[in-house]
Amino acid sequence: MEAIExxxxxxxNGVHGQFLCHGWKRIFHIQEIVYEELLIEFxxxxxxxxxxxxYADKNLTFCxxxxxxxxxxxxFALRTEIYIPSEVHTESYQQYIAGCVxxxxxxxxxxxxxxxxxxVYEKGNAQESDIHSPVHRLLHRLITNTINQQQExxxxxxxxxxxxxxxxxDNTHVDLPFLLADFLAVRAGKxxxxxxxxxxxxxxxxSHSYGILDKHEAMMLTVKPQNPFSTLLYKxxxxxxxxxxxxxxxxxxTPRGQVPRRVRxxxxxxxxxxxxxxxxxxxxxxxxYSVARRRFEDNLARSxxxxxxxxxxxxxxxHFPRLAHFPxxxxxxxxxxxxxxxxxxxxxxxxxxxxDEEY
Numbered sequence: 001m002e003a004i005e006x007x008x009x010x011x012x013n014g015v016h017g018q019f020l021c022h023g024w025k026r027i028f029h030i031q032e033i034v035y036e037e038l039l040i041e042f043x044x045x046x047x048x049x050x051x052x053x054x055y056a057d058k059n060l061t062f063c064x065x066x067x068x069x070x071x072x073x074x075x076f077a078l079r080t081e082i083y084i085p086s087e088v089h090t091e092s093y094q095q096y097i098a099g100c101v102x103x104x105x106x107x108x109x110x111x112x113x114x115x116x117x118x119x120v121y122e123k124g125n126a127q128e129s130d131i132h133s134p135v136h137r138l139l140h141r142l143i144t145n146t147i148n149q150q151q152e153x154x155x156x157x158x159x160x161x162x163x164x165x166x167x168x169x170d171n172t173h174v175d176l177p178f179l180l181a182d183f184l185a186v187r188a189g190k191x192x193x194x195x196x197x198x199x200x201x202x203x204x205x206x207s208h209s210y211g212i213l214d215k216h217e218a219m220m221l222t223v224k225p226q227n228p229f230s231t232l233l234y235k236x237x238x239x240x241x242x243x244x245x246x247x248x249x250x251x252x253x254t255p256r257g258q259v260p261r262r263v264r265x266x267x268x269x270x271x272x273x274x275x276x277x278x279x280x281x282x283x284x285x286x287x288x289y290s291v292a293r294r295r296f297e298d299n300l301a302r303s304x305x306x307x308x309x310x311x312x313x314x315x316x317x318x319h320f321p322r323l324a325h326f327p328x329x330x331x332x333x334x335x336x337x338x339x340x341x342x343x344x345x346x347x348x349x350x351x352x353x354x355x356d357e358e359y
Contacts (some may be wrong), residue, residue, distance in 0.1 A: 003135050023082045023176045028142045032204035033292050042203045060181045065212040071125035077177040079209035080202050100175040104162045112165040115299040126156040134251045137239045139167050147240040202310040223296055274280050
């Protein structure tokens with residue numbers, strides 16, 4: 001969208017000339033399928049040495065496809081396609097990286113929060129709904145859907161506020177390859193049920209770059225469920241507006257033009273006082289992950305139906321008596337297209353919408 005382009009096209013002027021940083025734009029365009037086996041293998045073996053210099057060898061060490069690999073930060077940036085060779089192998093890039101922020105130590109989340117949101121920043125309680133500008137809310141969702149990959153997009157931990165500060169500040173730059181490599185290594189030590197997952201899609205990018213994921217191997221792996229992009233949730237959060245015919249825009253950024261967000265009260269509300277939610281027709285998500293997931297589930301449904309019909313036919317031909325606890329016929333599993341036609345707007349478009357806190 002044009003509204004966020006100025007935030008993503010960052011430039012750095014140094015002695016060796018101007019460097020145009022397209023890393024943020026490329027990160028926000030990452031859409032990869034995440035595989036459980038590769039994720040577990042990578043996180044079990046990953047380590048980050050935090051060496052200085054983009055060409056420092058054996059900086060990031062990991063294991064993928066039963067093969068041990070080591071990368072410098074320059075190689076990591078290229079294999080994940082955050083930067084391209086014509087950018088990395090230049091003196092202007094090295095000067096740019098030398099002047100970048102590499103950690104969040106000393107970052108005052110409260111100072112930036114006061115400039116973009118309401119209230120006092122409290123870790124664990126800060127919400128995206130407190131942010132004034134819909135443009136900043138959209139940038140926050142992009143951060144949570146790519147780098148942080150949280151299950152709940154409305155929460156604003158310190159790391160989200162830090163990245164939001166970097167994106168919205170003109171003269172602040174971060175070493176993206178360093179921070180992403182650091183997050184991948186840190187997550188390995190803190191991974192537990194319910195914890196945020198950092199950079200899962202980057203692991204898939206690395207697997208593709210090493211040639212690990214071909215068509216046949218990918219079919220044998222377990223796809224990790226992800227929350228698909230849903231325009232319905234973005235519209236309800238007043239992050240985007242639907243102009244019709246697939247065209248979306250940013251709501252009016254002025255306080256007078258902003259539509260009040262409908263937020264479900266978190267306390268005990270007497271029955272009948274909460275305003276009803278107007279049902280909306282959701283669109284089938286068409287991002288690459290959602291399309292691939294539907295194809296994968298359709299293949300499972302077809303193979304399951306074929307197996308069930310084969311069992312029925314075999315028992316009939318061999319004259320085996322059907323046991324009492326067996327069903328008379330196995331249930332037929334419809335494909336996504338059939339489900340979508342029967343339940344327009346209700347088939348997986350918005351994830352676990354029933355448990356969302358805001359509507």
